[in-house]
Amino acid sequence: MKNVPKIVLDKIVKQTKEENSFLVNCGYTQEEADEEIQALIDEEINAYNQLQTLQCDSVPDKIIEEYKNLADNVGNSYTEQLEEVTQRLSVYERNQKIDKLKQLFILLESTIGGQCYNGHIQNYGSWGQWLDEGREFKYPFYYYKNNEKQPKTHYLNNSMNANELYSAYYPFGANQLHISKAILKTIELIEKRYGLNFCELEEKITN
Known part of the structure; x- marks a missing residue:
């Protein structure tokens, strides 16, 4: 967590807390819900860190940053943002190959x-x-x-x-x-x- 800015960590915690009541209502004990929430937080932190270091040899950095901004503007979780950016990069690489x-x-x-x-x-x-x-x-x-x-x-x-x-x-x-x-x-x-x-x-x- 030390590599994640506080504002980002606060956002992640806020998003995952919204899941807590849902899990409890689904029959989870509070202890089980806490474990699930911590797993979600860890997953979000991992996704955030991957987004920050994401590189692709065949895609210009400018394009990668554009895709990151597009994903971030939607307001999705970092896991969803990472998935969207990865999909966009895959399509970009595919289209580059098809053009050639x-x-x-x-x-x-x-x-x-x-x-x-x-x-x-x-x-x-x-x-x-x-x-x-x-x-x-x-x-x-x-x-x-x-x-x-x-x-x-x-x-x-x-x-x-x-x-x-x-x-x-x-x-x-x-x-x-x-x-x-x-x-x-x-x-x-x-x-x-x-x-x-x-x-x-x-x-x-x-x-």
């Missing part, structure tokens, strides 16, 4: 989506003569832009930002296949398994 690998995403999605086949499609020639059955086609997908679902489209493109690209999914009736999420997971699996860095490899290609 955008061309690879476009290529992989086009390749995967182009392997669809419908054996019931009837094929006719230019004069109406029947040729045969079955045809390969590019499966369309939906994606979100500014949290709004966009019309079906067939190809990822360079104008899409990382969030839009990552939201792409194939509809299969009531089911969805999140294609960009699957691509990213596959890339990361290959990187881990074979000790590769696709961002570095892509940079070599583009340069």
